[in-house]
Amino acid sequence: MNLTSAELAARLGGVLHGPSTDLTKFATDSREAGPGTAFLCIQGAQVDGHTFWPQALAQGAAVAVAEREVEEPYILVPNLVEAxxxxxxxxxxxxxxxxxxxxxxxxxxxxxxxxxxxxxxxxxxxxxxxxxxxxxxxxxxxxxxxxxxxxxxxxxxxxxxxxxxxxxxxxxxxxxxxxxxxxxxxxxxxxxxxxxxxxxxxxxxxxxxxxxxxxxxxxxxxxxxxxxxxxxxxxxxxxxxxxxxxxxxxxxxxxxxxxxxxxxxxxxxxxxxxxxxxxxxxxxxxxxxxxxxxxxxxxxxxxxAEWPPMRLEIRERNGVTIIVDTYNASPDSTVAAIRSLREAPIAGRRLAVLGEMRELGDFSEGGHRLVGRALMESELDAVLLTGGPTKFIESEAVQAGFPPERIQSLDAPDPVAIHTWMQQAQPGDAILLKGSRALGLERALEVAPE
Known part of the structure; x- marks a missing residue:
């Protein structure tokens, strides 16, 4: 990026308060700010980016783009989205x-x-x-x-x-x-x-x-x-x-x-x-x-192609293959991930940790039941479900004939509990981790071994 803060203000339709300096990048997270950074002060539903401008400035950020007055230098815009x-x-x-x-x-x-x-x-x-x-x-x-x-x-x-x-x-x-x-x-x-x-x-x-x-x-x-x-x-x-x-x-x-x-x-x-x-x-x-x-x-x-992380990302741990597909989850993508695990040649057992799927609205129960039906064809040897709506996955799977003894459940995605459940895997086994982004199921892989 080759831009000055004065040029940025003109393109945004804003007003620069303070000196113009050279810019090299944008940041929406103050932890990523540094010299040459234009920091975007995003007013979110729960977090106000304006309150993080002092931290970004202390780290060397060059200018803030803000919807209200903050410490100079900053570019004032009426509406950040429109700017x-x-x-x-x-x-x-x-x-x-x-x-x-x-x-x-x-x-x-x-x-x-x-x-x-x-x-x-x-x-x-x-x-x-x-x-x-x-x-x-x-x-x-x-x-x-x-x-x-x-x-x-x-x-x-x-x-x-x-x-x-x-x-x-x-x-x-x-x-x-x-x-x-x-x-x-x-x-x-x-x-x-x-x-x-x-x-x-x-x-x-x-x-x-x-x-x-x-x-x-x-x-x-x-x-x-x-x-x-x-x-x-x-x-x-x-x-x-x-x-x-x-x-x-x-x-x-x-x-x-x-x-x-x-x-x-x-x-x-x-x-x-x-x-x-x-x-x-x-x-x-x-x-x-x-x-x-x-x-x-x-x-x-x-x-x-540069394959994005947390989309069927493969990690190996002590001979166990872990399939991290936790960037997000919907009924379609969860069924696709389960089917991918079933169709791939595996030396050992197939296991899965399935978290709830959010932002489905009125389709929440139906979407989780759709995954439950897919379990019947999955040939999975063990399944751990986490999150309230996954009760519909279990109900539908058992009703369709999936062996209930192969299913365990957690009320919430506890990384330690998930890590403990995963310890049953032996070399040659494969474990699928799949759930909505907010659950952070991959955190179970960061739990220190006892």
Missing amino acids: LANLGRSWRAEWSHPVIGITGSNGKTTTKELIAAALRSRGPVLKSPGNRNTEYTSPLVWAEAAGKGIAVIEMAMRGFGQIAHLARIHQPTLGIITGIGTAHAEMVGNREGICRAKSELLQALPTNGLSILPADDDFIQDLRAAAPGPVRTFGFAPESDVVITGYRALSLTACQVAVRVDGTPYEFELPTVGRHNAKNAAAAIAVATAVGIDPATAIADLAH
Whole structure:
């Protein structure tokens, strides 16, 4: 980033109080602030970022961006969200390359990384870092645009209008939706609401903008109707433009995928497992070929993808394989993780720690019961459930015929108790950790051995 605080104030539409200095990065967490940092004072529901400005300043931060007066130097803006939108739009106006917008209930970040890899033959790709996909963090991606080609922008949804807001900033020329699931259903009521909210990305495309959609999704017709221009599809459905014709787990760290791209067959390996990841790869191939990249080149470049942490992340402990899939959880992603564990060849037993899935609204009981039904087909040898709503997982699983003696429960995700339960694993066994981000199930791995 090459910017001064005076230039930042102009782009934000704010007023600089204090001297102008050179900036090198943004931070929303005072612990990450240092020399050259523009610190964003976010007024949250429970935490006020303005109160952390003295700490950021003490660590050398260059300027605060604030909605009220704080210690100088600071940039005063009437509304931080709108100011950041101004910032993003000002940078986007200087961009002449394609912009790919991506959203969906599951797999956004992984698919974004696969798309960026598949596009690498076109030169350096500008992409949303990590999972910075909100109204506070998404506009900041343009600070790193210098020297980049195609942009891949991830967009989160936590209510109606949020994706529309992000799309007005980034002005995508191509849009991809990974799927319509149940994540964040409480924000918009139901899956129909999720489809409407995700479709805001498609509605923001130009009339000739390409929509890339999951052909096997329940809402494919609704998504097609929202697309203003041509449509390209991917998935397991035979009619997909990029259709997955074969999938085989080779281990917990590799799978073989067969696809047909516009009728031509290809095979390749991914350094992970899961039919959902095969679908994410197909989506990336659909994007790359849509912008003119040869399918064989795009497929070969998938090997360069940067796989995000806590998504089927493999950790080895004393001969036991631990699958950390705790970034977040919805019924769809939990069932996918369980199925991935079942399909992978394992020398020993299959175990799972399953935490509750939050933000499901009225679908909470139904979503947990959906996971319970999946347990019956999972061939899991032992399951630990944690969190109140997981009682519906247990009830549905036992009703479907899953042996009740294989299930244990905890009222709350106690890391020590989870760690103790995991101690039953022997070399050759595999343990899946899956639950909503707020549970922090991976903390059980940090418990010191007795």
